Amino acid sequence: xxxxxxxxxxxxxxxxxxxxxxxxxxxxxxxxxxxxxxxxxxxxxxxxxxxxxxxxxxxxxxxxxxxxxxxxxxxxxxxxxxxxxxxxxxxxxxxxxxxxxxxxxxxxxxxxxxxxxxxxxxxxxxxxxxxxxxxxxxxxxxxxxxxxxxxxxxxxxxxxxxxxxxxxxxxxxxxxxxxxxxxxxxxxxxxxxxxxxxxxxxxxxxxxxxxxxxxxxxxxxxx
Numbered sequence: 001x002x003x004x005x006x007x008x009x010x011x012x013x014x015x016x017x018x019x020x021x022x023x024x025x026x027x028x029x030x031x032x033x034x035x036x037x038x039x040x041x042x043x044x045x046x047x048x049x050x051x052x053x054x055x056x057x058x059x060x061x062x063x064x065x066x067x068x069x070x071x072x073x074x075x076x077x078x079x080x081x082x083x084x085x086x087x088x089x090x091x092x093x094x095x096x097x098x099x100x101x102x103x104x105x106x107x108x109x110x111x112x113x114x115x116x117x118x119x120x121x122x123x124x125x126x127x128x129x130x131x132x133x134x135x136x137x138x139x140x141x142x143x144x145x146x147x148x149x150x151x152x153x154x155x156x157x158x159x160x161x162x163x164x165x166x167x168x169x170x171x172x173x174x175x176x177x178x179x180x181x182x183x184x185x186x187x188x189x190x191x192x193x194x195x196x197x198x199x200x201x202x203x204x205x206x207x208x209x210x211x212x213x214x215x216x217x218x219x220x221x222x223x
Contacts, residue, residue: 002121006029009213011033017038023078024077026104027098035066049069049074051077075110078113080113086124088126088127090184094127094132094133094201101199102169102171115208130177133201134176136196148174153177156176207223
C-alpha cells in the first residue's frame with residue numbers, strides 16, 4: 001500500500017505545475033511517480049523544462065522525453081518537487097537517503113517554492129536518533145568523522161556493497177545520529193562549519209508545502 005500512497009502524493013504535486021514553468025526534478029521513490037505522470041503530461045502538450053537533482057533523475061527524465069535545462073539559462077526555478085526521508089510538523093526535512101542531498105539543496109535553494117511529497121511513514125515529531133546524512137570530502141575523511149563525533153553524534157560512513165558510497169559529486173556520505181535534536185537550524189549550521197563537511201541533509205526552511213499520501217487519501221500541509 002505504501003507505493004499507492006507515494007503515487008497519490010507524487011501525482012497530486014503536479015496540480016501545482018503550470019505551462020511554461022521551470023521545475024526542479026527531485027530524486028527518490030515518490031518522485032518516480034511524479035516523473036512518470038509528468039512525462040505523460042509533456043506528451044499531451046504541457047510545456048515545461050526541468051533541472052534534475054541527480055544523474056538517476058536526469059536519465060529517467062530523458063527516457064520520458066521531459067525537456068531539461070540548466071542554471072545558465074534559468075538561474076531561478078519556479079518550483080521544485082522532491083521527496084524527503086523525514087518531515088516534522090514544522091516542515092523541517094531530512095534528505096539524502098539516496099545520496100543526492102547536495103544537488104537537491106542547490107536546486108531547492110534556487111526555487112521560488114519547494115513542494116515535498118511523502119507517504120505518512122515519513123512524518124516524525126523530531127529528528128532524535130534519526131540518521132542525518134552529511135556529505136563530506138574523501139580527503140582526510142577520518143578526521144571529519146571525528147569532528148562530527150565530537151559534537152555528540154554517532155557517525156557511520158555509508159557503504160555500498162564492499163565499498164564506500166560515492167555521491168554524484170565524488171564525495172562520501174556520513175550518516176549520523178544525535179540522541180537529541182532540539183534546534184534543526186543550529187545543528188545544520190554547526191555541522192556546516194566543520195572542516196571537511198560539504199553539506200548536510202537537514203533542510204530546516206526550504207519546504208513551503210508538503211503533500212502526504214495516507215490510508216485516508218492525500219493530505220496537504222503548508223507553512
